[in-house]
Amino acid sequence: MTKRYKLFPKSELDPGERRFVSVRGTEIAVFNLGGSYFALENECPHQGGPVCDGETHTAIGNGHEERIVLDKERLILTCPWHGWSFEIATGDHPSGDYSINTFEVEVVGDELYLIRL
């Protein structure tokens, strides 16, 4: 059964920022990427580090080009413990083998809600 948890007004999270919340004991970071909202659990699948505390950077393109190409559509989050990097929009590591737990964020009026089972 899907449940909605009220987070905070969307006016309190500007584009390019993140905000931490606790939902039923789980620490979650909510990111605003150009007006789209993404929620990731603050636990790295590698060894449990505070991944959402890490730095973000633009993704590097697929590498088949003869020069470094930036993929500005994708923002990467890097765990401050060991450098494992995950795409914020999907929670996925490039290898496809590991992911951060992600949650859907719903905008209802002026409020943000976290959707979880």
Place this chain on the structure above:
Amino acid sequence: MNDCESSSSMYNVSPIVDADFHLTQAEKPLMPYLPDPWGELLTEESGDLTRDRTKFYPDIDSLGITPLTLNKVAPKFVQTTEHIKDGMIELGVDAAFVTPGRNIYLNHIHHDLLAVAVMQAYNKWLTSEPLDKNAVKNGIFGAIVVGTHRIQKSVAEIEKHADHPAIKGILIPGGGVDPALGHSTYWPIFEAAEDHGLPIILHNAAGDFIYQFPRQYQAFSRYSEVHTCSHPFVHMANMVSLLIQGVPERYPELNFVVQEAGLGWIPYWKKRIDLEYMALSEDAPMLTKAPSEYVEDNFYFTSQPIEGAADPEYLQNTIEMIGVENLMFSTDYPHFDFDETKSIVEQMGAILETSDLEKILGQNFIDLFGIEM
């Protein structure tokens, strides 16, 4: 099929293929095959001079690295079809994949155009003599050797010999390459090999450690130190380069056969590269899966020399971590550290299911190279 058809029957497992069976050629058999003007140039009379131009491979013997252990065991002379057949009977194998003798040092020849000439001569000699018109019928297969001095010349060699019925792979001597093999310089070779459906065979030499990255000769004082490290260290360097540079992603149909470094380093290296990649994936943005998955999908390893073969627990665990489908039995005949068939069949037979034993002893080779036996 071939004169050695009954060879493996003594082991109750059939067929058995030796995936690394060496010729013992040096310069002499290649001389008649050198393109003009090299044959004349190298044999020109020098009058009162004592310079011998006909020794073009590096001479590790004269480095005096250790008179106590180097060449303690003299290998057999293996240069003809009859020699190969004799060796196959002695080993009890049904087929053999022949690999070079001194030409394993091709990439150490300093003069680039001479190296190209030697490459061409070796491949011409190989496909005329040891791999003659009866080779396939005799269960004899092999790889042409391509160097890295002039890449387009190497590509031309692939185009020239790819359709020879006994040629089943493209061997790159892994030692002596600079930069490491993942570099884009070498991509035309990989493209040509993939186009022709021929795996890349990676084989190093004990003396690589003396001349080229990861050169450690100066740090060591005995031949055994050099020999212990040389084969696996050079493979490790080239493997990580191939994976992080995305070669298997770029050429997804291309397979690699990594020879003569034993077993235990393989699972370690897979895990090690994965660990590094997970933290530093920005260095390999073209990969769509973990490096170890490319190894499992596209890399094969010949077994010799099996360290710990007499330790059943080590052998079983190591083979399991590598993957039965990725291993191919080899002897390295006639070198001093060869694995003898009977011993390996017994040791592996004690810890493997028959179906897995058959895969390693011959079926994986047959499947990879598309051999009919």
